[in-house]
Amino acid sequence: MRWRAHLLFMKNIKILVWFSILLLLIPAIPAQAAVIKTAVGVSSAFVEKTGTVNLTVFISSDEKIAGGSLDILYNSDQVRINANDVKMTDTLSPYLSSGGSDAAGNVSLSFAKSTGSVIDGTVMEVKATVLTLGSGKVNELKLENVELYTEQGKKITTQVIDGQIKPFTGKEKTHANPVANDKSWVVTLNSSYNPATLNAQAVSVKRGSIVVPVEVKGVSATKFRVKPVGTYPRGTYTMDITNQLRSTNGAKLSKPVRFTFKVN
Amino acid sequence: MNYTMNRIMTLLMVFGVVLLSGFIGGKVHAAETLEVGESRSLGTNVEVPVTVRDAMYLSSGNVVITTPANQGVKLKRFRPTPAFEDKVFRTKWTVVNNKLDLNFVSISGKEERVADKKIIMGYLVYELSDKFEAGKSVDLSIVSANMKGRLNTDFLVAFMHGKIERKMPVGDVVGNNKPTAAAAIRILQHLNNPITDREAFLSADVNGDGVLTQEDAQWILDYVAGKRTTFLAIQSKELDNAVLKSEYSDQVSALNGRAPYTFKRVGSLPSGMSLDENTGKISGTPTRAGSYTFTIQVTDAVGDIEKQMFRIDVIDSNLLSVEKLLPINVKLNGTPELPAKVNVTYKDKTKGTESVTWQPVDTSKMGTFIAKGMIGDSGFTVSVEVNVVTANYLNSIKVAYVQFLNLHTIEVDVSADVYKVTVNSTYNMHFEGDKKFSLISSSFDANSTVVFRMYDKYGNLLETKQYILKPN
CATH class of the missing domain: 2.60.40.680 (Immunoglobulin-like)
Structure with missing residues (x-):
């Protein structure tokens, strides 16, 4: 009986180990008094060699936004983004907008309409060609001049999440046994996260280099769920959790996490 | 042989002199x-x-x-x-x-x-x-x-x-001291919540067409996103009709760029007319009737370029010219007081008045519009600038006259927005306090027509008012 209880306990531990990814949150940014509910970011991409990589620019807010602007600065000696490599998504279709790449180190976006709306999604897709991996093998995608406005013209306080193009250097884990094709993963953090930063850029699932559509949804202050939109076809998948997921006080993940699992 | 040699020598000498004069008298251009x-x-x-x-x-x-x-x-x-x-x-x-x-x-x-x-x-x-x-x-x-x-x-x-x-930056509109997306938001709200302050309105009207539309918001968004580096614009207007074999003069203006500007024509002007590249003035005596469409390209001092298409209709008419009408202010949704008759000069140089049939003017939106009218059955059109505003800038005019001194005492009562009043663009009226300006002058004839111009604190023209100096 005692032996069975021990076995059950060990099994629970195992489940916890495999089904939860304990993510250490290092306070890299000073603690803030209130959670910034609006985030603007450019996605990070993990690449091991030169070539093309798809990036996204996202805005997540529960506040109504009537307009705004941003610049993404990059090193044009290391990364090439031509004018036709930048596309606005339908998220901003109700807005008057402008933007694109000057092909010399700056991608810009500006948009406006007469009334405010909640924006939560990808606003721009960028195809970048990595010419060389930069110093420390990191190509920075730095967001500058980020300004979001309400309908009244008031500036909205925004958490800005810069992106990077770099080789993966985080924690890697592999799930031992194959899982069902509708597998729903619940990821547990050891401190609460900022929901504005929980999105398809911070948490993504890929099959090879193909991004698989998943639903990323908060479960509690410290947990979120990742499940497929539909089902996973048979194959091997990697779930990347980048350090673009921020804690409520703005802290980054100490290291990105890559979790590999197999679907039968 | 000698003759040929002489000619060659002469040519060489002329060439040398031309070269030398170019070297001595020519301007050395700084690159x-x-x-x-x-x-x-x-x-x-x-x-x-x-x-x-x-x-x-x-x-x-x-x-x-x-x-x-x-x-x-x-x-x-x-x-x-x-x-x-x-x-x-x-x-x-x-x-x-x-x-x-x-x-x-x-x-x-x-x-x-x-x-x-x-x-x-x-x-x-x-x-x-x-x-x-x-x-x-x-x-x-x-x-x-x-x-x-x-x-x-x-x-x-x-x-x-x-x-x-000390003026609002072009494209600022909301007081951010630079063009931002907030300005574009405010312009898009203008239809339901008009921008009434003249300085803010002019700051918002980046394309210089006198009205605030989605195009102004788009220009500002393009500027913020770096797709546009200047707000250089050509002030939109409809050029006056020209009369066959009569002198003509009108002006195209540039704004929001770095002066001086140079103007260039692309396409054909009516024969007999030309464009002054330094001033944008179009003048001359047209020799052939017809409708002429052309583009004016303006380049500012730093090389920015803007273009706009214009049209001049050259008509054959018994009229030689029509008086230039001054801009008229009208309140939002009001009816502009357009003149029923205008002074004209006939081809035989005699003067007279002719009735005008005006096309309706939409005053439901703030801004500057052009009212067009037809003079009798002459085929001649006349136009006047109508400024749709939200306030009366001029409340009243008092005139007193001492005949033996030919001395006019003029007092105007204006709105709080008015900081300067001129008469005939020559005389500055004296601020008396309490929204009143006055002028005592012997420069005007009795019952002469004068033009008052009212300006705001930034020097923007708020209203132009033509007035007959009759004691009241």
């Missing part, structure tokens, strides 16, 4: 330009860019720029761009008594290639006090600029002096 920007601000500070233009290479230089003292404009510092902040050039500067003395030298010790032949060295950072009043302007003068380029050779630098104006 490189140092430009101090023109900035506007209603805030407590402003930055003015300092740019080297038309330079292929740059190795070192010294620049001295002064700003007048005691004007409420204090030069605090110079903010170099990254290239001039130890990235490409090493820069040392001092600011003493509103004077910047700046030296730079390339870190490599060699000339540096200038991308697109243009490089911003940095920004003059000014602090503005209340003493620098609305509508005022100070000049920023380049005292000296010595620069070296390839192989350490000296440039002959042309100066483009700068200025700071």
